Amino acid sequence: MTAAPEVMTRAPLRTIRPQDLAEVYTQPNVQLTRLVRQGVVRKAAPGVYYALPDDRDRRWVPTLEAVAAGVATALYGDRVPVLMHLTAARLHGAIPRAITAAVVAVPRKHPTVQVADRPDGTITFVTRDVDALDAVLLRTDLGPALVTTPEQTVLDLTKRPQLGGMPAEAEDAVRTLLPRCAPERLARLAHEQRMGATLARLRAAHEPS
Incomplete structure:
Protein backbone atom coordinates (compact mmCIF):
# COMPACT_ATOMS: atom_id res chain seq x y z
CA MET A 1 0.00 0.00 0.00
CA THR A 2 1.21 3.49 -0.80
CA ALA A 3 2.57 5.35 2.21
CA ALA A 4 1.71 8.90 3.17
CA PRO A 5 4.43 11.41 2.26
CA GLU A 6 7.07 11.98 4.92
CA VAL A 7 6.09 15.62 5.26
CA MET A 8 2.72 14.42 6.56
CA THR A 9 3.98 11.70 8.88
CA ARG A 10 6.45 14.15 10.42
CA ALA A 11 3.96 17.02 10.68
CA PRO A 12 2.58 17.86 14.14
CA LEU A 13 -0.32 15.47 14.79
CA ARG A 14 0.27 14.07 11.26
CA THR A 15 -2.07 16.78 9.97
CA ILE A 16 -1.53 19.26 7.12
CA ARG A 17 -3.22 21.60 4.64
CA PRO A 18 -2.72 21.13 0.88
CA GLN A 19 -0.46 24.19 0.70
CA ASP A 20 1.90 22.50 3.15
CA LEU A 21 2.67 19.98 0.39
CA ALA A 22 3.53 22.58 -2.24
CA GLU A 23 7.24 21.72 -2.11
CA VAL A 24 6.48 18.00 -2.52
CA TYR A 25 3.75 17.97 -5.16
CA THR A 26 2.94 20.35 -8.02
CA GLN A 27 -0.76 19.52 -7.52
CA PRO A 28 -1.23 18.87 -3.79
CA ASN A 29 -5.03 18.57 -3.96
CA VAL A 30 -4.84 15.94 -6.70
CA GLN A 31 -2.27 13.93 -4.75
CA LEU A 32 -4.27 14.19 -1.50
CA THR A 33 -7.36 12.91 -3.30
CA ARG A 34 -5.32 9.94 -4.51
CA LEU A 35 -3.93 9.25 -1.03
CA VAL A 36 -7.42 9.47 0.49
CA ARG A 37 -8.69 6.99 -2.10
CA GLN A 38 -5.82 4.63 -1.21
CA GLY A 39 -6.74 4.82 2.47
CA VAL A 40 -3.47 6.19 3.89
CA VAL A 41 -4.74 9.75 4.32
CA ARG A 42 -8.11 10.96 5.54
CA LYS A 43 -9.85 14.30 5.26
CA ALA A 44 -10.28 15.82 8.71
CA ALA A 45 -12.15 19.00 7.82
CA PRO A 46 -12.42 21.34 4.84
CA GLY A 47 -8.88 21.90 3.61
CA VAL A 48 -7.22 19.77 6.31
CA TYR A 49 -5.98 16.16 6.09
CA TYR A 50 -4.24 13.68 8.40
CA ALA A 51 -2.09 10.63 7.72
CA LEU A 52 -3.17 7.43 9.42
CA PRO A 53 -0.55 6.00 11.78
CA ASP A 54 1.43 3.17 10.21
CA ASP A 55 0.09 0.59 12.66
CA ARG A 56 -3.59 1.37 11.95
CA ASP A 57 -5.81 -0.05 9.22
CA ARG A 58 -8.25 1.86 7.04
CA ARG A 59 -11.17 1.32 9.43
CA TRP A 60 -9.49 3.06 12.36
CA VAL A 61 -10.78 6.49 13.33
CA PRO A 62 -8.98 8.70 15.87
CA THR A 63 -10.85 10.40 18.67
Whole structure:
Protein backbone atom coordinates (compact mmCIF):
# COMPACT_ATOMS: atom_id res chain seq x y z
CA MET A 1 0.00 0.00 0.00
CA THR A 2 1.21 3.49 -0.80
CA ALA A 3 2.57 5.35 2.21
CA ALA A 4 1.71 8.90 3.17
CA PRO A 5 4.43 11.41 2.26
CA GLU A 6 7.07 11.98 4.92
CA VAL A 7 6.09 15.62 5.26
CA MET A 8 2.72 14.42 6.56
CA THR A 9 3.98 11.70 8.88
CA ARG A 10 6.45 14.15 10.42
CA ALA A 11 3.96 17.02 10.68
CA PRO A 12 2.58 17.86 14.14
CA LEU A 13 -0.32 15.47 14.79
CA ARG A 14 0.27 14.07 11.26
CA THR A 15 -2.07 16.78 9.97
CA ILE A 16 -1.53 19.26 7.12
CA ARG A 17 -3.22 21.60 4.64
CA PRO A 18 -2.72 21.13 0.88
CA GLN A 19 -0.46 24.19 0.70
CA ASP A 20 1.90 22.50 3.15
CA LEU A 21 2.67 19.98 0.39
CA ALA A 22 3.53 22.58 -2.24
CA GLU A 23 7.24 21.72 -2.11
CA VAL A 24 6.48 18.00 -2.52
CA TYR A 25 3.75 17.97 -5.16
CA THR A 26 2.94 20.35 -8.02
CA GLN A 27 -0.76 19.52 -7.52
CA PRO A 28 -1.23 18.87 -3.79
CA ASN A 29 -5.03 18.57 -3.96
CA VAL A 30 -4.84 15.94 -6.70
CA GLN A 31 -2.27 13.93 -4.75
CA LEU A 32 -4.27 14.19 -1.50
CA THR A 33 -7.36 12.91 -3.30
CA ARG A 34 -5.32 9.94 -4.51
CA LEU A 35 -3.93 9.25 -1.03
CA VAL A 36 -7.42 9.47 0.49
CA ARG A 37 -8.69 6.99 -2.10
CA GLN A 38 -5.82 4.63 -1.21
CA GLY A 39 -6.74 4.82 2.47
CA VAL A 40 -3.47 6.19 3.89
CA VAL A 41 -4.74 9.75 4.32
CA ARG A 42 -8.11 10.96 5.54
CA LYS A 43 -9.85 14.30 5.26
CA ALA A 44 -10.28 15.82 8.71
CA ALA A 45 -12.15 19.00 7.82
CA PRO A 46 -12.42 21.34 4.84
CA GLY A 47 -8.88 21.90 3.61
CA VAL A 48 -7.22 19.77 6.31
CA TYR A 49 -5.98 16.16 6.09
CA TYR A 50 -4.24 13.68 8.40
CA ALA A 51 -2.09 10.63 7.72
CA LEU A 52 -3.17 7.43 9.42
CA PRO A 53 -0.55 6.00 11.78
CA ASP A 54 1.43 3.17 10.21
CA ASP A 55 0.09 0.59 12.66
CA ARG A 56 -3.59 1.37 11.95
CA ASP A 57 -5.81 -0.05 9.22
CA ARG A 58 -8.25 1.86 7.04
CA ARG A 59 -11.17 1.32 9.43
CA TRP A 60 -9.49 3.06 12.36
CA VAL A 61 -10.78 6.49 13.33
CA PRO A 62 -8.98 8.70 15.87
CA THR A 63 -10.85 10.40 18.67
CA LEU A 64 -12.56 13.69 17.94
CA GLU A 65 -10.21 15.29 20.45
CA ALA A 66 -7.20 14.19 18.40
CA VAL A 67 -8.73 15.42 15.15
CA ALA A 68 -9.59 18.77 16.74
CA ALA A 69 -6.01 19.15 17.93
CA GLY A 70 -4.71 18.29 14.47
CA VAL A 71 -7.04 20.64 12.62
CA ALA A 72 -6.33 23.54 14.97
CA THR A 73 -2.58 22.91 14.79
CA ALA A 74 -2.63 22.83 10.99
CA LEU A 75 -4.48 26.16 11.01
CA TYR A 76 -2.57 27.98 13.76
CA GLY A 77 0.78 26.24 14.21
CA ASP A 78 2.40 23.70 16.50
CA ARG A 79 1.79 24.17 20.24
CA VAL A 80 -0.39 27.23 19.64
CA PRO A 81 -3.97 25.93 20.09
CA VAL A 82 -5.05 24.60 23.48
CA LEU A 83 -7.75 21.96 23.88
CA MET A 84 -10.15 23.29 26.51
CA HIS A 85 -13.56 22.96 28.19
CA LEU A 86 -15.37 19.69 27.27
CA THR A 87 -12.42 18.48 25.20
CA ALA A 88 -9.97 18.97 28.05
CA ALA A 89 -12.42 17.23 30.39
CA ARG A 90 -12.50 14.26 27.99
CA LEU A 91 -8.71 14.02 27.90
CA HIS A 92 -8.55 14.21 31.70
CA GLY A 93 -11.01 11.31 31.89
CA ALA A 94 -13.85 13.38 33.36
CA ILE A 95 -16.25 12.59 30.51
CA PRO A 96 -16.08 8.83 29.97
CA ARG A 97 -18.12 8.49 26.77
CA ALA A 98 -17.26 9.83 23.36
CA ILE A 99 -18.95 13.12 22.49
CA THR A 100 -19.58 14.96 19.24
CA ALA A 101 -18.34 18.41 20.28
CA ALA A 102 -14.75 19.60 20.55
CA VAL A 103 -13.61 22.96 21.90
CA VAL A 104 -10.24 24.54 21.14
CA ALA A 105 -8.74 27.83 22.33
CA VAL A 106 -7.03 29.75 19.52
CA PRO A 107 -5.51 33.24 19.26
CA ARG A 108 -7.69 34.44 16.38
CA LYS A 109 -11.34 33.99 15.46
CA HIS A 110 -12.37 31.02 13.33
CA PRO A 111 -15.82 29.67 12.48
CA THR A 112 -17.03 26.34 13.82
CA VAL A 113 -15.89 23.43 11.65
CA GLN A 114 -17.77 20.24 10.81
CA VAL A 115 -15.34 17.31 10.83
CA ALA A 116 -15.22 15.16 7.72
CA ASP A 117 -14.11 11.75 8.97
CA ARG A 118 -17.28 10.77 10.88
CA PRO A 119 -21.05 11.37 10.63
CA ASP A 120 -21.17 13.80 13.56
CA GLY A 121 -18.59 16.05 15.09
CA THR A 122 -17.91 19.76 15.33
CA ILE A 123 -14.91 21.81 16.39
CA THR A 124 -15.70 25.10 18.10
CA PHE A 125 -12.87 27.63 18.16
CA VAL A 126 -12.81 30.00 21.13
CA THR A 127 -10.67 33.13 20.88
CA ARG A 128 -8.44 33.29 23.96
CA ASP A 129 -5.06 34.52 25.07
CA VAL A 130 -3.60 31.05 24.63
CA ASP A 131 -0.31 31.99 26.30
CA ALA A 132 -2.18 32.88 29.48
CA LEU A 133 -3.98 29.55 29.74
CA ASP A 134 -2.75 27.00 32.25
CA ALA A 135 -1.99 24.02 30.03
CA VAL A 136 -0.06 20.76 29.90
CA LEU A 137 1.05 18.53 27.05
CA LEU A 138 -1.04 15.35 26.77
CA ARG A 139 -1.03 12.48 24.31
CA THR A 140 -3.81 12.07 21.72
CA ASP A 141 -4.33 9.43 19.03
CA LEU A 142 -2.42 11.57 16.52
CA GLY A 143 0.27 13.02 18.76
CA PRO A 144 0.80 15.34 21.74
CA ALA A 145 -1.28 18.48 22.18
CA LEU A 146 -1.66 21.25 24.72
CA VAL A 147 -4.63 20.73 27.04
CA THR A 148 -5.87 22.95 29.86
CA THR A 149 -5.08 21.71 33.37
CA PRO A 150 -7.88 20.44 35.63
CA GLU A 151 -7.94 23.83 37.38
CA GLN A 152 -8.25 25.81 34.15
CA THR A 153 -10.78 23.33 32.81
CA VAL A 154 -13.00 23.59 35.88
CA LEU A 155 -13.02 27.38 35.67
CA ASP A 156 -13.82 27.33 31.94
CA LEU A 157 -16.62 24.78 32.37
CA THR A 158 -18.12 26.79 35.21
CA LYS A 159 -17.94 30.08 33.32
CA ARG A 160 -19.55 28.76 30.12
CA PRO A 161 -21.45 25.53 30.86
CA GLN A 162 -23.51 25.86 27.67
CA LEU A 163 -20.47 25.95 25.38
CA GLY A 164 -20.56 22.83 23.25
CA GLY A 165 -24.23 22.27 24.00
CA MET A 166 -23.72 19.76 26.82
CA PRO A 167 -24.34 21.57 30.14
CA ALA A 168 -25.12 18.38 32.09
CA GLU A 169 -21.84 16.79 30.99
CA ALA A 170 -20.03 20.02 31.84
CA GLU A 171 -21.44 19.95 35.36
CA ASP A 172 -20.55 16.27 35.81
CA ALA A 173 -17.02 17.00 34.61
CA VAL A 174 -16.64 19.80 37.15
CA ARG A 175 -17.66 17.44 39.95
CA THR A 176 -15.16 14.85 38.75
CA LEU A 177 -12.25 17.24 38.27
CA LEU A 178 -12.70 19.46 41.31
CA PRO A 179 -11.16 17.00 43.82
CA ARG A 180 -8.00 16.97 41.66
CA CYS A 181 -7.66 20.75 41.71
CA ALA A 182 -5.28 22.62 43.99
CA PRO A 183 -7.30 25.40 45.69
CA GLU A 184 -4.41 27.87 45.58
CA ARG A 185 -3.93 27.25 41.85
CA LEU A 186 -7.63 27.79 41.23
CA ALA A 187 -7.50 31.07 43.14
CA ARG A 188 -4.39 32.25 41.27
CA LEU A 189 -5.84 31.48 37.87
CA ALA A 190 -9.15 33.13 38.73
CA HIS A 191 -7.30 36.25 39.82
CA GLU A 192 -5.00 36.38 36.79
CA GLN A 193 -7.81 35.77 34.31
CA ARG A 194 -10.42 37.97 36.00
CA MET A 195 -12.65 35.00 36.79
CA GLY A 196 -13.34 35.87 40.42
CA ALA A 197 -17.11 35.67 39.93
CA THR A 198 -16.68 32.28 38.26
CA LEU A 199 -14.65 30.99 41.20
CA ALA A 200 -17.24 32.32 43.65
CA ARG A 201 -20.00 30.54 41.74
CA LEU A 202 -17.93 27.34 41.66
CA ARG A 203 -17.36 27.47 45.40
CA ALA A 204 -20.97 28.24 46.17
CA ALA A 205 -22.14 25.26 44.11
CA HIS A 206 -19.62 22.69 45.29
CA GLU A 207 -18.17 23.54 48.69
CA PRO A 208 -19.91 22.05 51.74
CA SER A 209 -22.24 24.50 53.46
